Amino acid sequence: MGEEGPFRxxxxxxxxHRPTIRLAAFCSVFNKFWDLAPPLLIGLAVDVVVxxxxxxxxxxxxxxxxxxxxxxxxxxxxxxxxxxxxxxFYGVLWRNLAQTVQHQxxxxxxxxxxxxxxxxxxxxxxxxxxxxxxxxxxxxERFLDKGANDLLQVTTTVIVVGAVxxxxxxxxxxxAVLPIPVIVWGSFRYQRNLExxxxxxxxxxxxxxxxxxxxxxxxxxxxSFTAEEHELARVEGLSQTYREANQxxxxxxxxxxxxxxxxxxxGFTATLLLGGWLTLDGxxxxxxxxxxxxxxxxxxxxxxxxxxxxxxxxxxxxxxTRILDVLSSPNELHQGEHVSAKEALTTADVTFDxxxxxxxxxxxxxxxxxxxxxxxxxxxxxxxxxxxKTTLMRMLLRFAEPTGGxxxxxxxxxxxxxxxxxxxxxxxxxxxxxxxPTTILENIRYGRLDATDEEVKSASTIAEATTFVExxxxxxxxxxxxxxxxxxxxxxxxxxxxxxxxxxxxxLLLDEATSAVDNETEAAxxxxxxxxxxxxxxxxxxxxxSTVRHADRILVFENGHVVEDGAHETLLELxxxxxxxxxxQTGTLLADG
Numbered sequence: 001m002g003e004e005g006p007f008r009x010x011x012x013x014x015x016x017h018r019p020t021i022r023l024a025a026f027c028s029v030f031n032k033f034w035d036l037a038p039p040l041l042i043g044l045a046v047d048v049v050v051x052x053x054x055x056x057x058x059x060x061x062x063x064x065x066x067x068x069x070x071x072x073x074x075x076x077x078x079x080x081x082x083x084x085x086x087x088x089f090y091g092v093l094w095r096n097l098a099q100t101v102q103h104q105x106x107x108x109x110x111x112x113x114x115x116x117x118x119x120x121x122x123x124x125x126x127x128x129x130x131x132x133x134x135x136x137x138x139x140x141e142r143f144l145d146k147g148a149n150d151l152l153q154v155t156t157t158v159i160v161v162g163a164v165x166x167x168x169x170x171x172x173x174x175x176a177v178l179p180i181p182v183i184v185w186g187s188f189r190y191q192r193n194l195e196x197x198x199x200x201x202x203x204x205x206x207x208x209x210x211x212x213x214x215x216x217x218x219x220x221x222x223x224s225f226t227a228e229e230h231e232l233a234r235v236e237g238l239s240q241t242y243r244e245a246n247q248x249x250x251x252x253x254x255x256x257x258x259x260x261x262x263x264x265x266x267g268f269t270a271t272l273l274l275g276g277w278l279t280l281d282g283x284x285x286x287x288x289x290x291x292x293x294x295x296x297x298x299x300x301x302x303x304x305x306x307x308x309x310x311x312x313x314x315x316x317x318x319x320x321t322r323i324l325d326v327l328s329s330p331n332e333l334h335q336g337e338h339v340s341a342k343e344a345l346t347t348a349d350v351t352f353d354x355x356x357x358x359x360x361x362x363x364x365x366x367x368x369x370x371x372x373x374x375x376x377x378x379x380x381x382x383x384x385x386x387x388x389k390t391t392l393m394r395m396l397l398r399f400a401e402p403t404g405g406x407x408x409x410x411x412x413x414x415x416x417x418x419x420x421x422x423x424x425x426x427x428x429x430x431x432x433x434x435x436x437p438t439t440i441l442e443n444i445r446y447g448r449l450d451a452t453d454e455e456v457k458s459a460s461t462i463a464e465a466t467t468f469v470e471x472x473x474x475x476x477x478x479x480x481x482x483x484x485x486x487x488x489x490x491x492x493x494x495x496x497x498x499x500x501x502x503x504x505x506x507x508l509l510l511d512e513a514t515s516a517v518d519n520e521t522e523a524a525x526x527x528x529x530x531x532x533x534x535x536x537x538x539x540x541x542x543x544x545x546s547t548v549r550h551a552d553r554i555l556v557f558e559n560g561h562v563v564e565d566g567a568h569e570t571l572l573e574l575x576x577x578x579x580x581x582x583x584x585q586t587g588t589l590l591a592d593g
Contacts, residue, residue, distance in 0.1 A: 006317040006318075006320045006321045006324070007317060007320075009320065009321075009324050010140075010317075010320045010324070013105070013324065013327075014101060017097060017100065017101060020093060020096075020097050020100075021097065023093055024090055024093035024094050024097060024148075024149075025152055027086045027089040027090035027093060028086075028090045028094070028148075028149045028152040028153055028156070029152060029153075029156045030082075030086045031083055031086035031087045031089075031090055031153070032152075032153040032156040032157055032160070033156060033160060034079050034080075034082045034083035034086065035083050036157065036160050036161065036164075036295075037079045037083075038076070038079065038080075039290075039291055039294035039295050040164070040291055041072055041075060041076055041079070042290055042291070042294055043288060043290045043291030043294070044056060044057060044068075044072055045069065045072055046286055046290045047285060047286065047288075047290075048065050048068045048069055048072070049065070050285075050286045051285070051286075052065045053065065055068060056285075057071065057072075090149055094144060094145060094146075094148060094149050095145050097144055098140075098141045098142075098144035098145040099141070101140070101141070101144060102137045102138065102140060102141040102144075105137055105140070105323060106133055106137050108327060109132065109133060109137070109323060109326055109327055110133060112326060112327055112329075112331075113129060113133075113326065115331050115333070116329070116331060116332070116333070117331075117332045117333040117398075117399070117401070118394070118399040118400065119332065119360070119400070119401075120329070120332060122360075125206070125207070125210035125214075126210065126213055126214075127206065127207075127208075127209035127210025127211065127212060127213035127214065128206035128207065128209060128210050129326075130209055130210075130213060131202075131205050131206040131209040131210075132206070132322050132323055132326055135202075135205055135209070135319070136202060136319035136320075136322050136323050137319070137323060139202075139315045139316050139318075139319035140316045140319050140320055140323070142312060142315075142316070143312045143313060143315070143316030144316075146312065147309050147312035147313055147316065150308075150309040151309055151313075154309070158180060161295050164291070164295055165292065165295065168284070168288045168291060168292060169275065169278065169284060169288070169292065171274065171278070172270075172271055172274050172275045172278070172292055179264060179266050179267040180267075183264075193252055194249060194252055194253060194310065194311070194314040195314055195317065195318065197245065197248050197249040197252065197314075198249055198314045198315050198317070198318035199318045199321065200245040200248075200249075201242070201245045201246055201249055201315075201318065202318045202319055202322055203245075204238070204241050204242040204245045205242055206322075207238055207241075208235070208238040208239060208241075208242050211234060211235060211238055212235065215231050215235070249311075249314075253308075253310070253311045267296060268296050271292055271293060271296040272293065272296075275292045275293065332401075333398065333401075333419070334415060335415070335417065335418060335419040335422075336415060336416035336417055336418065337416075337418060338412050338416045338417045338418060338421075339417075339418050339421045340410060340412070340417075340421065340425065342425055342504075342505065342506050343506075344410070345375075345409070345410055345425055345506035345507065345537075346375070346376060346506045346535060346536055346537070347375040347376040347537075348375045348409055348410035348411075348506070348537070349372055349373065349374060349375045349409075349410070349411075350372070350373040350375070350396065350407070350408070350409050350507070350537065350539075351371070351372050351373075351406075351407070351408045351409075351411075352369050352370060352371040352372075352392075352395075352405070352407055353370060353405055353406045353407075353408065354368050354369070354370060354404065354405035354406070355368075355369040355370075355371075355395070355402045355404065355405035355406070355407060356368060356369070356402060356403050356404035356405055357369075357391060357395070357400065357401075357402050357403050357404075357560075358403060364560070365388050365391060365560045366388060366391070366402075366560045367560060368405070369405070369560065369561070369562075371555070371562060373537065373539060374537075374552070374553070375410075375537050376535070376536070376537055377537065377538075377552040377553060378533045378537075378538040378539075378540065378550075378551045378552050378553075379537075379538065379539050379540070379551060379552065379553050379554070379555060380540045380541075380542060380547070380548025380549075380551035380553070380554040380555065381539060381540065381541045381542075381548075381554075381555050381557060382541075382542060382543070382545060382548060382554060382555070382556055382557070382578065382581070383556055383557035383558055383577075384558065387557035387558055387559060387560065388557050388559075388560040389511075389541045389557055390511055390541060392539075392541075392557075393428075393509050393511055393539065393541060395407050395414075396409075396414075396426065396507070396509060396539070397423060397426060397428065397509070398414055398415075398419065398422065398423075401415075409422075409507075424505070425505050425506055425507060426505050426507045426508075426509055427447070427499075427500035427503040427504075427505035427507070427508050427509065428500070428509045428511070429493075429496045429497055429499075429500050429508075429509070429510045429511065429513045430496070430511050430512075431511050431512030431513070433492040433493060433495075433496045435480050435487070435492060435495065435496075436480075437479065437480065437481060437482045438479065438480070439476065439477050439478060439479055439480070440469055440472075440475075440476055440477075440478050440480060440495065441453065441456055441476040441477065443480060443495055443499070444456045444459060444460055444465075444495055444498045444499050444502060445502070446499055447459070447498075447499035447500060447501070447502035447503035448502050448503055448504070451502055453476075455502065456476075456498075456502060457476070459498045459499075459501040459502035460494075460495075460498045462498070462501045462528060462531055462532060463494050463495070463497040463498035463501055463528045463532075464494060464524045464525075464527065464528050465491070465494035465495055465497075465498050468491055468494070480495075490524075490525075493513060493525060494524075494525065494528070496513070497513065497525065497528050497529070497532070500532065501528075501532050505536070506536050506537060507536065507537045507538075507539075508532065508533060508536055508537070508538040508539070509538075509539050510529060510538070510539070510540045510541065510542075511541045512541060512542060512543065513525060513529065513540070513542075513547070525547075526546070526547060529547070530550065538551075544585065545578070545581055545582050545585055546585070548568075549568050550568070551567075551568070552567065553565070553566065553567060554566065554567065554568060554571055554578065556571070556576075556577050556578050558577065563576075563577060564576050564577055564578050
């Protein structure tokens with residue numbers, strides 16, 4: 001795939017649209033065919049008024065000059081009508097094709113992106129992916145909308161006009177088409193030189209999008225650190241890089257048309273002089289000479305648009321390469337066929353068997369981890385930052401893959417599960433709550449998209465979210481804003497828990513679900529967690545030990561190892577890490593001092 005050119009890759013991708021492409025191409029060719037007919041009619045009209053009864057049409061049996069002109073008038077209406085009809089058809093076909101392809105390509109790309117592992121996203125900037133899904137696909141749409149038709153019509157013009165020239169005078173034809181090889185050769189040379197420049201343009205656009213997306217989503221941080229000038233300087237730097245990349249491409253493409261114009265001048269002058277000499281010498285009819293003069297302009301002048309067309313083409317190919325590179329990137333997350341009913345998983349154990357794991361270019365986090373999470377029980381996981389708590393949860397969701405060993409659920413390795421079945425059997429409440437810019441009702445319904453309004457409100461009651469929701473001016477129809485910024489941290493947490501309640505999965509994963517709330521809200525969230533943890537396997541990651549105090553079992557992680565294991569009271573009696581953390585958080589240590 002790497003050695004295949006972007007155009008061939010694009011053609012391969014567009015194979016399902018070949019019938020539409022053929023029909024659109026047919027209409028483009030015949031539109032140009034009829035568009036080239038008027039110069040012939042002009043030549044015939046000149047021939048009629050000059051030669052009269054000796055004209056070309058008279059030789060076909062229509063002797064009266066007036067009747068000849070009437071025939072030419074009828075043909076003019078017919079030809080212009082056909083030209084307009086085919087122009088309408090190719091316009092509709094190419095534009096609809098452009099819309100269809102960009103729509104399908106955006107969906108295909110987004111679907112492929114959604115199927116990638118979290119490590120794939122870790123290696124890429126979100127803004128660059130957004131640039132591919134928007135700007136790059138739009139570049140391709142613009143080429144299909146206009147550039148493909150221009151290329152076809154220029155080719156048709158060269159073939160048809162060349163045939164007419166050969167039929168009238170091969171001597172004039174030779175001089176008229178003399179610039180064409182120079183123009184074609186120059187076009188391909190420019191194409192090769194433009195290709196790397198537009199690749200640089202698209203890469204620069206991706207980097208700039210990434211920075212803008214990051215700055216907009218982190219505007220609170222930017223303003224709180226009064227770093228506006230710093231961010232402006234960074235945006236200015238990337239924008240300048242983007243501008244300079246475009247300027248380099250523009251300088252090259254802008255020189256294209258003037259050079260072609262000079263080549264056209266040679267061909268047109270040759271036709272004018274040689275054709276005129278043959279006509280004055282009596283070797284060519286006046287009408288034929290008129291046809292050649294008009295046809296030379298129709299042949300050569302459209303070639304000046306090759307610069308613009310190749311510009312569109314190269315932009316589209318640079319964008320297509322970025323899009324198709326994403327589509328062809330291998331899906332690193334392989335899955336099996338195993339499917340389990342949710343009811344059977346409520347009491348199923350989760351097992352980590354000799355698991356090792358390390359993030360790219362970092363030290364080993366887990367090395368031979370052996371651990372069993374008892375089905376139907378609540379397990380708390382605590383420890384210092386970087387001890388491996390969140391990574392443990394990421395492995396369960398297959399957001400991270402072990403580099404060794406095996407993670408199993410109900411005795412089946414996770415990589416043998418059907419991924420949709422596996423993740424639909426888990427409910428996650430993350431420390432970074434993701435809310436969508438829609439209503440509160442719809443954000444909770446995200447837990448189960450087919451849930452009724454009553455089921456959504458019932459889940460909200462269990463999460464103790466109903467009171468604050470119904471106190472809002474618009475109640476359940478309240479728009480939460482992008483990322484839920486119109487709600488407090490505690491309110492967002494309650495909606496996330498309500499969403500997990502609605503999903504009703506046999507494995508509940510809570511990652512710092514009470515980390516950013518006050519004591520009163522934490523107490524409410526703890527009651528909700530205690531309620532929803534019943535009759536399912538629950539894993540709670542927490543810095544606040546009060547959140548896991550009532551767990552059936554608490555695991556204390558340190559440097560990727562379980563250093564303490566037991567219930568709350570048991571761990572206090574050990575007087576180890578957990579006991580010290582508890583003393584600090586409850587003030588016991590300070591009181592004793």
